[in-house]
Amino acid sequence: MQQLALFVTDFIALLGIYLIITFSLRLQLGYAGIANFGLVLAFTGGAYTVGWLPIRLGMWFFGINSGLSSDMIWNNTIIISRINPHLQSKPFMAIVIFILTLIVAGLVGALLGFLSGYPAARLRGDYLAIALLALGEVLAIIGGNFSPLVGGALGVQVPDVWNWVGDFRFLTVSLLIFFFSLAVWGYMRFLEKSPMSRTLRAIRDNRDAASSLGKPVTSIRLKTLVTGGVLCSISGALYAFYTTGVTAGAYGMFDWTFLPWVMAIFGGVHSNLGVLLGTFLFVLVRKLITFYKYSLGFLPFSPVWLQYLLTGGVVLTVLLIKPSGLITEKPSYTISKEKLKQIASRVLNGS
């Protein structure tokens, strides 16, 4: 029973994390046609922000011995052990640290989106995709080698800003992450009906035509990359807060770029519901493989690799059978269908 509860809690958290990333991809690829293969860049940026900022905020807010700051990485465990009791007794301060860090993570994501997008937004199609693919691993290389950032290959612990919740800590964080992802979904639904979605689709479908109609194509593409970067970065930050640890090696291309791509393509990147469905199914399968990993111990190889076969195999099958994904793009209505019907009946009745 306890194992099932753990499974569900972790599933909800991972679903929320991946939903934010896949919705970011929905925005960039589904609406604007930007094939961002560098999602991991902003995700890592968000996670690094959590690895760097909250511990410093905690030391400052709670007046922890500044002598320890001479080597924040070496003294990381000691500092965390001094900050965490303060966070447990002062929930308000814990939430302030959480919110401040998320805001900074969002700004870092925007900056990374801008930096990678500024040169890249001028490139077309596959060259843009290749540039973003190559740039994706940049932060992982820097973080792995520059230890003052997040402790290099060994990583750092993060203050647990939710330890004041007690036994329900993991459930609370999971639900919080899930609510965040629902908020992003709400934003995507709002965007669907807005004029901006039509502008983005016009740029996606015919960049030259949109440009000839006065749409600032490069600027809009850049803004889309920046917004996508903010979403991915917040997702990375939430993930780091959830796991209370940041290690440079944990943010690989497979988990945080290719897998979200697979989820979105599988469900249908041109549909919010499709993205939701694809993400749900893949996170579930992934969790099940991890959960039953030890039951497959008789295999002469690590069962983790089955995930790779399954992921790649499913995508290839979907691309061949239904390249647009499970749910295809539908026309968006600026006003509700009921209102449309009312107008239509009024026109038909001649009133």
Place this chain on the structure above:
Amino acid sequence: MTTLIDAIIYSSLLSMMGFGLTMVRRTTGVWNVAQAGLVSIGAYCIFSGVNFLGGAPYIYLPLAFVVGAAVNALLFWFFVNPLRKRGSSFFILLVATIAFNIVLTGIINIYADFLQNVFSFSSKNFLMTQLDLHFLGESAIFFVSLVSLILLTVILFLFLNYTRVGLALRGSIEDPTLSKVMGVQINWIYLLSWAIAGGTAGFAGGLLPMRFQCNPGIGGSLIAVMFSVSILGGVGEIYGPFLGGWLVGFAQIYGINLLARAFGPWVLSYKQLLPMLILVLALLFTPEGLSGFDWTGKLRALITEEGEAR
């Protein structure tokens, strides 16, 4: 001296790997990310041959070529070609090669685990320098990599210029519609180009363990470098990656040493960033690649400007 030899070996291997990327991009318009998996497959072909059958590693290079060619041909025939025929967008094709690479990554890792757990081979991390032959006081890999690259260039030149199939391949690259009208079986020609590209990647991967530490992810760790080679060399010219490979290879090995001398040894840790930087700079300033750059035109414009100024 060792640095120079390392740079020559590395550049030759990069040129061969980049050649595969350029070849399929030029013929079918697809960036093949599965090239990464093919390089790893090549390395494991050599490793398996030596461990199961013994002998010098080089005798298994044809096996690495054939397996690489077969796997890439499979990818083209069963996945890329059907998608191309439907007019799928570039990112769908790119995703297909990424998905195929994910499958290859899974298979290679399962195979490496299997070799380790069942046969007790240290297959998750291996280097085969101790098995290398020596010639004129130098490791054979130096001569093999260099001669292979020269041979590949010569064979490719002869093939593309003096054989019917080669001419058909060139024709298909230049004008696919006209080639079809002239009766060229364009799909078979494309399949051939994918097979040659995959074979070259497998071959280059097979040479890697003779000098560099290999693991199941070796191809994946080189994919950004391969893209740099291909884009810097220029996808418009089939020989472009040979230029790109040497530039990127030397820049990565010598460039990082120069930077370390200027800024300190800490720079050496960031060696992997250099190809990405080169790639971004290449994309920004010369997206058509160095071989596609209008050198004579620019030179002429410069001379004319100077003449007018006088």
